Each structure stands twice: as C-alpha cells, then as structure tokens.
Amino acid sequence: MPKAFTPKVVTANALLEGDAVWLTEDDRWTRDMAEAELLTDEAHAELRLLEASARASEIAGAYLADAQATDDGPAPTHFREAFRTRGPSNYPHGKQVDL
Amino acid sequence: MYHYNDFDEAFVRTRVAQFRSQVGRRIDGSLTEDEFKPLRLMNGLYLQLHAYMLRVAVPYGTLNSKQMRQLAMIADRWDKGYGHFTTRQNIQYNWPELRDVPDMLDALADVGMHAIQTSGNTIRNVTADHFAGAAADEVEDPRPYAELLRQWSTDHPEFQFLPRKFKIAVTGAEADRAVIRAHDIGLQVRRVDGKIGFRVLVGGGLGRTPMIGKVLTDFLPVEDLLPYCEAIVSVYNVLGRRDNKYKARIKITVHETGLDEIRARVEERFAAIRPAFDEAAMEILDDIKAQFALPAFRNAETDGFEAARLANPAFRAWTDTNLTPHRAEGYAIVSVSIKKHGATPGDASSDQMRVLADLAQTYGHDELRISHEQNVILPHVHKSDLPAVYAALRDADLATANIGLVSDIIACPGMDYCALATARSIPIAQQIATRFEELKLEHEVGPLKIKISGCINACGHHHVGHIGILGLDRAGVENYQITLGGDGTEDATIGTRTGPGFSADDILPAIERLVLGYLDLREDASETFLQAYRRLGMEPFKAKLYPPKEEQDAA
Numbered sequence: 001m002p003k004a005f006t007p008k009v010v011t012a013n014a015l016l017e018g019d020a021v022w023l024t025e026d027d028r029w030t031r032d033m034a035e036a037e038l039l040t041d042e043a044h045a046e047l048r049l050l051e052a053s054a055r056a057s058e059i060a061g062a063y064l065a066d067a068q069a070t071d072d073g074p075a076p077t078h079f080r081e082a083f084r085t086r087g088p089s090n091y092p093h094g095k096q097v098d099l
Numbered sequence: 100m101y102h103y104n105d106f107d108e109a110f111v112r113t114r115v116a117q118f119r120s121q122v123g124r125r126i127d128g129s130l131t132e133d134e135f136k137p138l139r140l141m142n143g144l145y146l147q148l149h150a151y152m153l154r155v156a157v158p159y160g161t162l163n164s165k166q167m168r169q170l171a172m173i174a175d176r177w178d179k180g181y182g183h184f185t186t187r188q189n190i191q192y193n194w195p196e197l198r199d200v201p202d203m204l205d206a207l208a209d210v211g212m213h214a215i216q217t218s219g220n221t222i223r224n225v226t227a228d229h230f231a232g233a234a235a236d237e238v239e240d241p242r243p244y245a246e247l248l249r250q251w252s253t254d255h256p257e258f259q260f261l262p263r264k265f266k267i268a269v270t271g272a273e274a275d276r277a278v279i280r281a282h283d284i285g286l287q288v289r290r291v292d293g294k295i296g297f298r299v300l301v302g303g304g305l306g307r308t309p310m311i312g313k314v315l316t317d318f319l320p321v322e323d324l325l326p327y328c329e330a331i332v333s334v335y336n337v338l339g340r341r342d343n344k345y346k347a348r349i350k351i352t353v354h355e356t357g358l359d360e361i362r363a364r365v366e367e368r369f370a371a372i373r374p375a376f377d378e379a380a381m382e383i384l385d386d387i388k389a390q391f392a393l394p395a396f397r398n399a400e401t402d403g404f405e406a407a408r409l410a411n412p413a414f415r416a417w418t419d420t421n422l423t424p425h426r427a428e429g430y431a432i433v434s435v436s437i438k439k440h441g442a443t444p445g446d447a448s449s450d451q452m453r454v455l456a457d458l459a460q461t462y463g464h465d466e467l468r469i470s471h472e473q474n475v476i477l478p479h480v481h482k483s484d485l486p487a488v489y490a491a492l493r494d495a496d497l498a499t500a501n502i503g504l505v506s507d508i509i510a511c512p513g514m515d516y517c518a519l520a521t522a523r524s525i526p527i528a529q530q531i532a533t534r535f536e537e538l539k540l541e542h543e544v545g546p547l548k549i550k551i552s553g554c555i556n557a558c559g560h561h562h563v564g565h566i567g568i569l570g571l572d573r574a575g576v577e578n579y580q581i582t583l584g585g586d587g588t589e590d591a592t593i594g595t596r597t598g599p600g601f602s603a604d605d606i607l608p609a610i611e612r613l614v615l616g617y618l619d620l621r622e623d624a625s626e627t628f629l630q631a632y633r634r635l636g637m638e639p640f641k642a643k644l645y646p647p648k649e650e651q652d653a654a
Contacts, residue, residue, distance in 0.1 A: 013146050015125070015126070015197060016126070016196055016197050016198055017150065017196055017197075018146055018147070018149070018150040018151040018195075018196065018197065019149055019150055020148070020149065056128060056131045056132060057126070057127070057128035060132040060146055061132065061146060077575075078575055079514075079572075079575070079576070079577065080148075080514060080572075083148060083514060083515070084148055084149065087149055088149065088193075088515035088516055088525075089515050089523060089525065089526050090443045090446075090515055090525045090526065090529070091179075091443075093149075093179060093193075093194065094149045094150075095149075
C-alpha cells in the first residue's frame with residue numbers, strides 16, 4: 001500500500017533576501033508559516049508546487065515541506081523546518097527578531 | 100605577501116562585472132534559478148536556510164591589515180557586522196542580499212580578494228600551514244607554491260567541471276598543520292640532498308568515506324609541480340565517477356582504481372604534457388617568492404616580556420597556550436583564539452577584525468593568517484610587544500587562553516545556517532566550552548581537539564578530532580555520534596565510532612564523562628588524551644562513555 005500523504009506546505013527562499021517564505025492560498029509569499037496554505041491532497045500539492053516554481057523572479061528552490069494543522073495555522077513537523085521559521089540559535093537574527 | 104598584478108586585477112574586475120550582469124538578469128527574470136545557480140556558485144554565493152551566504156577566499160589563509168579592515172567594512176555595510184572563519188581558511192558572510200553581492204565582490208577586488216572557485220566542482224582555495232613563513236620547524240615557506248597553484252588553477256579551462264570539488268593543501272614542515280593527508284592533493288615541501296621538492300599525497304578526504312591520502316611520489320622536483328598536479332587532476336577528470344555524487348571524489352577514484360594504476364596513468368599524462376610547461380612558470384615562481392620575502396625582523400631585548408609574565412598570571416597563562424616558537428630570535432607566533440567560551444567558533448565581529456588589523460599593522464609586520472582551526476594568527480610578533488598585544492586583545496574580548504584545549508573546538512555552521520546539515524553544531528560547541536570553563540578543568544586536561552560536524556560531509560573535520568562529534572537526523576530528532584582517536588597531523592588517523600549516538604540533551608554529559616574519564620585513565624599529567632587512547636584502546640573509554648544504567652541514574 002502506498003504511504004499515506006502527509007500534509008504539506010509550499011516553501012522556498014525569497015529571491016532577493018534569501019530568507020524562507022511560504023505560499024498562501026491567495027498566491028502570496030508570506031514570511032509567517034502560519035499563513036501558508038496547508039495542502040492535504042497530493043495532486044493539489046504537486047500542482048501548487050509547479051505553480052510556485054514558475055514564479056522564478058520572486059523565489060528560488062521551491063519544495064514541499066511536511067507540516068501539520070494547528071489552531072494558529074500550519075506548523076512545522078521537522079526541526080529543520082522549525083529552524084527556518086525562526087533563524088539560527090546562536091544569534092537573535094532572522095525571523096525570530098520579529099516574533 | 101602577494102600583490103595582484105595588472106592581469107589579476109583585470110581578471111577579477113571582469114569577473115565581477117560578469118557576475119553583476121548575471122545577478123541583474125536573474126532579478127529581472129531573464130535567468131531561471133537553474134541557469135543562475137552554477138553561475139553564483141562559481142562566485143562563491145550559496146543559498147542557505149535563512150539567507151544567501153558569500154564565501155570569500157583567503158588564499159592560503161594569508162591577509163594583510165588592509166584586507167582585514169575591508170572584510171570588517173563589508174561585514175558592517177552589507178552583512179550583520181561579523182564574519183565566520185572556516186576550516187578552509189575562508190571567511191563566510193551569512194546574511195548578504197542578492198542585489199548587494201556584486202558590490203561586495205567589487206569591494207573585495209579593491210583589496211586583491213575574490214570569491215572565485217570557493218564553490219562548485221572546481222579546484223578550491225589552496226590552503227597552507229597557518230604558521231607558514233614563521234614556524235621554527237619549516238623547510239621553506241609553502242605559500243609561494245600555493246600562490247603558483249592558485250594562479251594555475253583559477254579559471255583553468257580543463258578543470259571547471261570536474262566530477263566533484265577538488266582541494267589542495269600545502270605545508271612546508273614535517274609537522275602537518277594543514278591536514279594535507281585529508282586533501283585531494285596534499286603537498287609537503289621537502290629538501291633532499293639540497294634540492295627543494297615535494298612529497299605528493301593523493302586521495303585523502305573526510306566526508307562520507309573518510310580516507311587518508313596516499314603517497315604518489317616521495318620527491319617531486321619543484322619545476323615539475325604544475326605539470327604533475329595537472330596530470331593528477333587530468334587523470335581524475337577522466338576516471339572520476341560522475342554517475343554517483345557520493346563516489347565522485349578522487350579518494351574513491353584512487354581507492355577503486357588502485358594507487359599503482361593511478362600513478363602509472365599520472366606518469367603517462369605527465370610525460371605527455373611536461374614539454375608544454377616551459378620556464379615561464381619558474382620565472383613567475385621567482386617573482387612570487389620575492390613577494391614573500393621575510394620581513395625585516397628586529398633585534399631587541401625581551402626582558403619586558405619575561406617581567407610581564409612574572410607580574411601577570413593571566414598574561415602568563417595566555418603565553419603558555421597561545422604562543423608557538425618562531426624561526427627568528429626574540430619573536431613569537433601568536434594564535435588569537437576566536438573561541439571565547441560560549442561564543443560561536445570562528446565568528447569575529449567587525450570591531451574585532453579591526454583590532455586584529457591594527458595589531459598586525461603596529462606589531463605584526465602587517466601579516467595575519469586564518470587557521471583551519473578557525474583562529475586568527477599574528478605570525479610575526481616580537482616578544483617585547485606581547486604585553487601590549489595581549490592588552491589590546493583582552494580589551495577586544497580576544498584574549499582567551501585556550502589554543503589546543505577542550506574549548507578550542509572546530510565546528511561547522513551546521514543546521515543553524517547550512518542547507519545540507521542534518522543537525523546543529525554550534526550550540527554543542529558552545530555548551531562544551533561553557534561547561535569546561537565552569538569546571539575550570541581545561542588546563543588540567545591539556546591538549547585535546549574536539550571537532551564537530553553537522554552532517555556526514557565533515558566540514559568540521561570530526562573524523563580527525565581526538566574526539567569527533569557528528570550530528571545526524573535520526574527519525575526526525577538531532578542525534579550525535581562520537582568518534583575517538585582521530586588525528587589530523589602527520590600521524591593522520593581516522594577516528595573510530597564509539598557506539599550508539601546521543602541526543603542533543605545527552606551529548607554534553609557524554610563528553611564530560613569521556614573527558615573526566617580520561618583524567619582517571621591517564622598515566623600521569625604528561626599523557627595526552629590521544630596518547631592515552633592509543634595506549635589503552637577504545638574499551639576503557641567506551642566504559643566511561645556508556646556506564647551501566649544505574650551509575651548514570653546515580654550521577
């Protein structure tokens with residue numbers, strides 16, 4: 001039996017700043033993962049990734065990252081993706097500055 | 100040190116202009132990321148977890164004060180006011196914006212620097228002994244040869260698309276401070292019967308399949324250096340595996356092909372291309388050597404130094420750990436620790452860079468080095484100036500007396516920055532250093548090299564750490580494996596895995612058990628961790644590391 005599809009978000013790095021961004025349902029790139037569109041259907045997720053990848057002048061390296069639904073919106077399931085929502089642990093740099 | 104000639108200057112400026120145009124076309128949408136990526140990598144620009152990262156080459160780790168000040172200016176103007184010195188003697192900026200990178204490269208070109216071939220499947224920055232030109236045990240300064248290799252390898256048309264990256268290191272002494280046995284080509288300058296030449300090692304490397312380099316020839320005459328290196332890279336370019344990224348480095352080529360067969364092919368290729376290398380390269384080498392002439396060392400009393408040692412215990416402790424014998428009477432090599440307890444290994448603020456530049460200019464014959472152990476070296480300081488140097492370092496938070504000790508840890512950026520990492524390295528290094536500072540034990544423990552990598556690629560050289568730590572992702576959780584007995588010197592050895600790994604919470608207590616356990620196991624205070632490990636083997640250390648459960652609970 002094929003593995004069950006786990007929910008995803010489309011994420012990438014912003015072209016100019018290079019920081020992590022996530023794709024929203026209304027086709028914006030957000031810097032707050034909680035605003036991202038949570039993709040629960042595999043075919044739809046693949047389609048959204050294709051659409052995102054086509055936006056070459058806005059982002060680089062789009063991919064599907066595992067995510068889970070929370071009351072506040074999509075949240076990371078893996079520590080790597082969690083770090084991307086915050087920044088490095090050795091300095092108060094990156095997204096955590098605004099949290 | 101080497102100064103760009105008109106050719107170098109024009110070449111680097113042209114490259115910056117090309118890259119500026121490429122960045123412009125990427126931003127206006129004319130280039131896709133797939134098209135742009137190889138172009139940015141050729142110019143040292145990575146895209147990491149939180150931002151772009153620009154890796155700037157510090158050729159063979161040598162800088163002058165003007166260059167160091169410019170690195171500080173770049174950090175302030177286009178980054179977050181600091182830089183990260185790496186295990187390949189480079190500096191990385193972690194927060195540049197794409198639009199600014201061409202300006203950063205122009206600012207580098209202003210002081211004879213660049214970021215060319217700091218990435219990609221090319222011959223990377225040639226590294227060298229960070230004590231080159233100063234060490235008492237040196238046969239000859241290896242840097243002119245490293246510079247010759249840099250000129251030969253930069254934009255070499257045959258070697259822009261190698262099967263994988265290619266790293267060369269050169270040392271001028273029997274004592275290997277450049278880890279040449281863990282490089283694709285390792286060169287050791289030797290003098291045999293009055294003639295200068297090289298021992299050539301090939302196929303060393305760390306990463307997924309760690310290997311110690313093998314001797315291809317014990318003595319290569321200096322005039323054959325370039326054609327012989329070209330023959331090696333050429334043979335690798337043909338034989339190296341392009342079907343599997345994990346088997347593409349020359350260490351695998353040598354392993355699979357056999358050293359004798361590689362040697363035969365290199366000799367054959369060498370014979371074919373040798374005639375094309377005329378005397379021009381040796382004339383260029385002579386010009387380069389003239390630029391690396393030793394500074395005019397001065398004769399002066401060192402009484403003040405001895406008096407300061409007696410008067411100030413903190414200064415004495417610092418001189419005990421951070422100085423190395425110099426070839427010139429009355430001089431010392433100063434290793435400035437960029438490993439303050441609890442700080443990020445290898446990170447220097449722009450203010451600290453400026454202090455280092457000032458010290459080099461005032462007291463150090465205008466020379467600085469970056470070591471592969473992520474420290475900064477003032478290679479030529481007269482002992483009478485050491486009290487003043489120490490005072491200035493202390494004011495800049497740069498006077499940590501820990502060179503070669505537990506807290507002098509190599510750590511790669513790990514998952515705090517790197518897109519390839521599988522776990523974090525920096526916090527582990529910070530915790531270990533902070534803990535041993537609390538225990539006030541590191542001087543008693545003595546020489547001990549801990550090296551941490553945040554993934555199997557081993558940028559943190561964990562395989563050659565006396566204690567190596569490798570961060571992995573085990574089922575979605577950070578996990579740290581320990582290796583013991585590694586050694587990056589002329590006695591190069593790959594460390595051996597102890598057993599099961601430790602969680603992020605358990606790794607610090609594990610390292611503490613290991614180091615305190617060594618204090619129990621050693622014969623006396625003169626036996627180092629590595630010596631004790633070599634005498635006793637893995638088992639007693641393993642017993643310290645993995646005590647029966649009830650003992651752990653009681654502790």
